[in-house]
Amino acid sequence: MTLPAFADYTPERYRNEIEEAMAHQRDGLAALRDDPSPATLGTVLEAWEDARAPLNLILSAFYTVRSSDTTDEIDAIAEDFAPRLAAHSDAISLDRGLYERLKQLDARIAAGEVDADEQDRWHVSDLLEDFERAGVALADDDQERLRALNQRLAELGSQFQRLNREARNAATLHVTQEELAGLSPAEIASLADGDGFRVEVVNTTQQPIAAKLADAGLRRRLLDASLGRALGDHDTRAVLIETARVRAERATLLGFDTHAALVASEGTAKTTGAIEAMLIPLAQAALGKAREEAVELAAKYAELQPGAEFTAADWTYVEGLLRKERFDFDESELDEFLTVDRVVGAAYDAATDLYGITFRRREDLVGHTADSEVYEIADADGSPIGLFLMDLWARPTKNGGAWMTQLVEQSELTDDLPVVTNNCNFRQGVETVSWDDVITMFHEFGHALHGLFGRAKYPSRSGTAVPRDFVEFPSQVNEHWAWQPGRVLPAEWLDKLRAASEFGLGYAKAEALIAAVLDYAWHSTPLDELPTAVDDVAAFEAAALERHGLVDELVPPRYRSQYFAHIWGGGYAASYYGYTWAEVLDADAVAWFEENGGGTRANGDHFRSTLLGVGGGIDPMETYRRFRGRDPELQPLLKRLGLTI
Ligand SMILES: [Zn+2]
Numbered sequence: 001m002t003l004p005a006f007a008d009y010t011p012e013r014y015r016n017e018i019e020e021a022m023a024h025q026r027d028g029l030a031a032l033r034d035d036p037s038p039a040t041l042g043t044v045l046e047a048w049e050d051a052r053a054p055l056n057l058i059l060s061a062f063y064t065v066r067s068s069d070t071t072d073e074i075d076a077i078a079e080d081f082a083p084r085l086a087a088h089s090d091a092i093s094l095d096r097g098l099y100e101r102l103k104q105l106d107a108r109i110a111a112g113e114v115d116a117d118e119q120d121r122w123h124v125s126d127l128l129e130d131f132e133r134a135g136v137a138l139a140d141d142d143q144e145r146l147r148a149l150n151q152r153l154a155e156l157g158s159q160f161q162r163l164n165r166e167a168r169n170a171a172t173l174h175v176t177q178e179e180l181a182g183l184s185p186a187e188i189a190s191l192a193d194g195d196g197f198r199v200e201v202v203n204t205t206q207q208p209i210a211a212k213l214a215d216a217g218l219r220r221r222l223l224d225a226s227l228g229r230a231l232g233d234h235d236t237r238a239v240l241i242e243t244a245r246v247r248a249e250r251a252t253l254l255g256f257d258t259h260a261a262l263v264a265s266e267g268t269a270k271t272t273g274a275i276e277a278m279l280i281p282l283a284q285a286a287l288g289k290a291r292e293e294a295v296e297l298a299a300k301y302a303e304l305q306p307g308a309e310f311t312a313a314d315w316t317y318v319e320g321l322l323r324k325e326r327f328d329f330d331e332s333e334l335d336e337f338l339t340v341d342r343v344v345g346a347a348y349d350a351a352t353d354l355y356g357i358t359f360r361r362r363e364d365l366v367g368h369t370a371d372s373e374v375y376e377i378a379d380a381d382g383s384p385i386g387l388f389l390m391d392l393w394a395r396p397t398k399n400g401g402a403w404m405t406q407l408v409e410q411s412e413l414t415d416d417l418p419v420v421t422n423n424c425n426f427r428q429g430v431e432t433v434s435w436d437d438v439i440t441m442f443h444e445f446g447h448a449l450h451g452l453f454g455r456a457k458y459p460s461r462s463g464t465a466v467p468r469d470f471v472e473f474p475s476q477v478n479e480h481w482a483w484q485p486g487r488v489l490p491a492e493w494l495d496k497l498r499a500a501s502e503f504g505l506g507y508a509k510a511e512a513l514i515a516a517v518l519d520y521a522w523h524s525t526p527l528d529e530l531p532t533a534v535d536d537v538a539a540f541e542a543a544a545l546e547r548h549g550l551v552d553e554l555v556p557p558r559y560r561s562q563y564f565a566h567i568w569g570g571g572y573a574a575s576y577y578g579y580t581w582a583e584v585l586d587a588d589a590v591a592w593f594e595e596n597g598g599g600t601r602a603n604g605d606h607f608r609s610t611l612l613g614v615g616g617g618i619d620p621m622e623t624y625r626r627f628r629g630r631d632p633e634l635q636p637l638l639k640r641l642g643l644t645i
Pocket of ligand 1: 475
């Protein structure tokens, strides 16, 4: 188990090692391509992995640090390398000689001249498809244009990330102690800033802190700051318009109608029609449910503030009050159970109970940030599984949200064991977290387990190396274990919490599904119908949602276009639907656990051996069928959400 020596890395060293690793991959692939001997697994697939490994390793370390604790120098390296790495990747995926060499191997396997197992066959066929989707068959001048577009997209993605982070910081509100009424003394203390207090804005439109703010004026200012960010200073709109336009042009060049069609072909959904047929009716049903909720909330608000208009800024606050009234429930009563240590420990314990794995803290190892904790993970029989790094804390140099990264890929070829990270944004100095934070933590740890359990032959297929619309499914299944009685909360609290959290589910689902529809609109609109001017972004957004009856001032999308980091700077373009697509699998898989006795070791082992451990080693939908015994069904998700379509 090799952990990158983070403490030894200077910006200069990152630069040098990235350069060297790019050269290594170029040389290795040239040798693979020009090898005159008959194609074999060793001379093609294993050589492919050997060429790729050093660059993958150094970039994983670099981007992990950049996401969790960046500096101006690190940002500068990322921006410098973005177009060069895009060109590097194009040089590979547009190399007809490499493609021909893979086809030779494929033909030899088909002819029975090379003995290949299902992982070898899947690896070859999927690589060939990737080459075809990347434009290897295009004429020279079209390939030239494609290279230019790819480079531009890489630059734009980096610019968006920087502007969006700056815009989020710039949206911070400076407030007085009186305005913070409703927060606990500890929460107020954690917001102290010089003589006053500061309230920072998070990634999403709705700001979780607003649920506790009694001051309607501050709630309004906070939502306005959130909705209005990235429009004036740190304006992202020119970047996002160009991004959408370049993607549309690129898709056409590659023979697809739209970028969404191209992305659908990479996933397990396969077609935009299949995605829209799931997404739009679900979004409409969820908005319908949110509107029913709005009637109740507005009535409550009229009692509280006679004559005042109930708006989206009041939604989470009034929802919290009603929830307390109706379910005799105040989330702050959970504080004694929701300390950071307890919650994190509960996620680890759940994995021990399900999979038999153990955690040993390695104080001697330095993680990707100064505050991260390193754990050695071992199997029930004591054999090592991999290393896990946990960085819990928010800092101004960290991206918002929570995520997992795969620092070192597992491989049966190299005998490498995996090293993965989890990154949260808990506020240091605040003892407790919210129930949403608990779910997020279990979710990210689900990704970590998917990475840690990898037992694939080829490193590039291990663990979470599955399509976007599949990768969120194992992490969502892991959220389920936070709900086990006694795991985080005693059973009586769980019943209350479940009833209370089902209240308001319409809103939560609607805002996320509306954002997914917005993503889909940006990426399924042909080039000549996309906006060209920054002032047209809001109108495009409104029209895209209006078309499906999804505009409602009370239920704004979870992200507005100008701060939708997932799709402009985070690799989720035309893929945000994937969370819901994966939720279909999640609900169907959880139903399997329930039908078979719940979270037992036997059930955990079955999930691990048929699906988690296989990762992307073979077709992920085939792993699903081996786990479930059939294809996924939608009904368990509809039941969970209380929706009918
Ligand atoms: Zn996730």
